[in-house]
Amino acid sequence: MLNIPLWNRVLIWGVVALGLAFAMPNLFYPRVERHNDGLAAVEAGLASAEDVAEDVAGWPGFLPATLVNLGLDLRGGAHLLAEVQVEDVYAARMDGLWPDVREVLREERETVGTIRRQPSPDDELWVRISPPEGSDAARAAVRTLSTPVSSLTGVGASTLDVRAEGDVVIVTLSEAERAATDDRTLRQSLEIVRNRVDEVGTREPTIQRVGDRRILLQVPGIGSAEELKRLIGTTARLTFHPVTGRGGEGNVEAGARELVLPDVDDEGVLYRLEQTPVLTGEDLSDAQPGFDQNGLPSVNFRLNTSGARTFCEFSQNNVGAPFAIVLDEHVLSAPTIREAICGGSGQISGNFTVESSTELAVLLRAGALPAEMTFLEERTIGPELGADSIAAGEVAAAVAGIAVLVFMVASYGLFGVFANIALMINVGLIFGLLSAIGATLTLPGIAGIVLTIGMAVDANVLIFERIREELKTAKGPSRAIELGYEKARSAIYDANITTFITAVILYVMGSGPVRGFAITLGLGIITSVFTAIYVTRLLIVIWFERRRPKKIEV
Structure with missing residues (x-):
């Protein structure tokens, strides 16, 4: 006989109520979005509670306020494909290695004689010694600076290759170290880009590695690709250099291992600086916008332990000398x-x-990009195009939904009505799950929902057809309904498990739009099985308990 325990009924309706409660805020998307933005602004200290009181009060605080994030193709935003110039890191490594090379060679001065750095390609370090006979000792001394490559692919290899050509010792990164450096550079760039984008407060950006040296960025809700480029493309490389000279244009020339850089405020002033910095942005532990003693915007920074120690020693040895930021x-x-x-x-x-002091603090806090990024592709998707996509998706979903509803009622009568009620609950549960997990809805995701609408009734079709067969042989409608659900359950599980496996493969192997489709398809399979086996059956049982029909037609 048909029988569903009370605790089972309470659990089913509880799950349905919870899912629909999480889906409900999406019906009031602008209001809830303003509510969430207001709370976020107060928590970040960007606004007072009084300034955003109206927005916060627009949605009750005791109700769920999670929303389905809209993807780039629905909300509009910016798309960039950037290439990281990893060669810049090689040059920085060689430049940073020079002080250590000079020190170890000075210890061998009796053998190698005088030591002078020579002009060289960016990814190499050339050091000239006075007697060519000392090249073997020089190479051995420099090799002591080499360490094992810290990567799985470079096991057993060293970081440096050292060779000699006459009286010139040439130091380069080994091939294994170059590969490890490339990988670290891409990882570091990804993390810094993600930090910078997150600091701005954009919703659900897509930031992922493409190939060996490219990064894909898709940021919904941002004004334009140029705005995103200004944020991402700024290197924000902060360094501290000893000053060796100052003057106007034409009066300052760079010597060996020196730089000539302009003053940021006075276009006619140039500074001659030592090329190797005392400190870099990597020595910063924090940076915050503030105001100086004159009440003008500034940036307050704090150094980490090693940076503070280095700067303390430098300042003690250079009292009275200028240094440049x-x-x-x-x-x-x-x-x-x-x-x-x-x-x-x-x-x-x-x-x-x-604004500029706040932006600089964000860039310094996120860290400097290890290498320059070249933008190969950029697109700006306006919100109007996103609105058109949403409207097209709504029309497609409405047409598919109405067609399914009409078909089910025409084919199965009252049982089709029960299936239609479960179908509408199913769509609500999909949006509830998307909101709860913070997923991003894209246009392919809408396609996945439309496909789920058609698939959701498949289980009910199997059940109802099985009930039809059982009505010819079973003893009474109650037994026919019970057998129909029992015998159709295995076929329902088989069909949906295989489809769910396909959705998982699409998510793991795919990227971007493919993942959006896989997420909605996978969630739709879970909710459709739940509504078909439990919700529809509960509706039929409640109806059957009240009417007690002697005969049913499916």
Whole structure:
């Protein structure tokens, strides 16, 4: 006999109510979005509770406020494909290696004689020694700086290749170290780009590695590709250099291992600096926007332990000498060291606005990009196109839904009505799950929902057809309904499990739009099986208990 225990009924309706509660905020998308943005602004300290009180009050706080995030093709936004110039890292590694090479060769001065760095390709370090006979000792000394490559593919290899050509010792990165460096550079670039985008507060960006040296960025809700490029493309490389000279254009020339950089505020002023910096942005532990003693916008920074120690020693040895704070090859300021600075913190002041100081703090806090990024492809998708996509998706879903509803009623009568009720609950549960897990809905995702609408009734068709067969042989309608569900269950599980496996494969192997389709398809399979086996059956049992029909027609 048909019988569903009370606890089972409560559990089924509880799951349905919970899923629909999470789906409900999507019916009031703009209002809930303003509510969430207001709360986020207060938590981040960007606005006071009074400023956003109206937006926050637009949605009750006791109700769920999670929304389905709209993808780039629905919300509009920016699409960029960038290539990381990993060769820049090779040059920085060689430049940073020179002080250590000089020190180890000085220890062998009796053998190698004088030591001078020579002009060389960016990815190589050339050092000339006075007697060519000392090349073997020089190479052996420099090789002590080499360490094992820290990657699985470079097991057993060393980081440096050292060779000699006459009286010149040439130092380069080994092939295994170059491959490991490329991988680290891409990983670091991905993390920094993700941090910068997250700091701006965009919703559900797509940031992923493509190939060996490319990064794909899709950021919904941002104004244009140019805006995204300004945020991502800024290297924000902060360095501190000793100043060796200052003057106007034509009066300052760079010597060996020196740089000539312009003042950021005064176009006519140039600074001559030592090329190797004392500190870099990697020595920063934090950066926050603030105001200087004159009330003008500035950026307060704090150094990590090693950076604070290095800067303390430098300032102690250079009291009375100027040093330059350089950002992206422009001198922000060049103060004179009046006394040792050992506090580990400082301030960057200049011609900032509140917005620019906040943006600089974000870039410094996220870290400097290890290498320059070249943008190979860029697209801006306007919100109008996204609105058209949403409208087209709504029309497709409505047409598919109406066709299915009419077919089910025409084919199965009252039982078709029960299946249609379950179908509408099924769509609500899909959106509830998408909201609960914070998934992003794309146009292919809408296609997955439309496909789910058609697939959702497949289980009911199997059950109803099985009930029809059982009505010819079973003793009474109650037994026929019970047998129909029992005998159709295995076929339902088989069909949906194989489809779910396909959805998992699509998600694992695919990317972007394919994943969006796989997510909605997989969630739709779960909800359709639940509604077909449990919700539809519960509706039929409730109807049967009230009417007690002697005969049913399916």
